[in-house]
Amino acid sequence: MKQELDNLNITNQTLEKLTGFEINNIFVGGVIGGGYRPSIFQKPKRLLSFWITEILVLVLIFVFTLPIGLLFNRHPTNGINEPSEAWQFLLVTLGITLIAIVSWNLYMWFRVKQLRILMHLLDEVDKYNEVVQAVDILDRLEAVGNSQVNLINRDEVLEALRVTKNTLIAGLMTEKILRESRISLTRRHELFANIENNLATLRTLEVKERASEYGQLLNEALQIGLSVHREVQNFSRFPPRS
Numbered sequence: 001m002k003q004e005l006d007n008l009n010i011t012n013q014t015l016e017k018l019t020g021f022e023i024n025n026i027f028v029g030g031v032i033g034g035g036y037r038p039s040i041f042q043k044p045k046r047l048l049s050f051w052i053t054e055i056l057v058l059v060l061i062f063v064f065t066l067p068i069g070l071l072f073n074r075h076p077t078n079g080i081n082e083p084s085e086a087w088q089f090l091l092v093t094l095g096i097t098l099i100a101i102v103s104w105n106l107y108m109w110f111r112v113k114q115l116r117i118l119m120h121l122l123d124e125v126d127k128y129n130e131v132v133q134a135v136d137i138l139d140r141l142e143a144v145g146n147s148q149v150n151l152i153n154r155d156e157v158l159e160a161l162r163v164t165k166n167t168l169i170a171g172l173m174t175e176k177i178l179r180e181s182r183i184s185l186t187r188r189h190e191l192f193a194n195i196e197n198n199l200a201t202l203r204t205l206e207v208k209e210r211a212s213e214y215g216q217l218l219n220e221a222l223q224i225g226l227s228v229h230r231e232v233q234n235f236s237r238f239p240p241r242s
Contacts, residue, residue, distance in 0.1 A: 002139060008132050008161050010125050010168065018172040019118060020180075026050050028115060028122065031057065035111030039123050057104065062097045069093035117231050118179070121171050124224045124231075128164055131220050135161070164221040171228035 015023040022030045025046050028037060031053065040046040069092045112119060135157060 005136050035108045058101050061100045065093050065096040118175050120231050124227050125168055128224050160221045164224055167225045167228050
């Protein structure tokens, strides 16, 4: 990937600085104390990783509950009731494990509801990074002499991507400000104005290049910008409950 495209990518490290959360393809805020990303249910590879994580967490909880099960069976025995005690130990251990894993999943679901806007913005970041990858593929096709690829309007696509990146960053910053209730009206209005100006630029570029090979890429960039705009508007009207 060319350096200019690599600079346009929004990395997980950048997202963590903007949101204040640990970010990966499956969880926001980490396995403990965070929530799963709803988009995993639309992507088989991510869903598989999620279920593997669920199994690992289940095993870890079971291991940590073994001492608790033993504590419930710490009394002298003459050996007559050993099968019964083993069954009781198993019931206690499995019961605590089941309660813990259900509680963990309920908490993650609650965090998903709390961070709904952030989750949607992160999905838009994924779409944006996919557009950057698409431009990279076009660059590679041109590099191997594919005559069907026309890169005349590449600079305008890169400009649209820069604008979209700024829109996403402004959206993520606005979401964090409103979520943490550190509300500076001046700062919020600046971010809103930035998003509005970026949308106007994207619309201009999209209309100008609608009939070109890059029309679809520009349209995707515009749709990402519009989605960010809607999410930020919804979040400002209905801030999260403390």
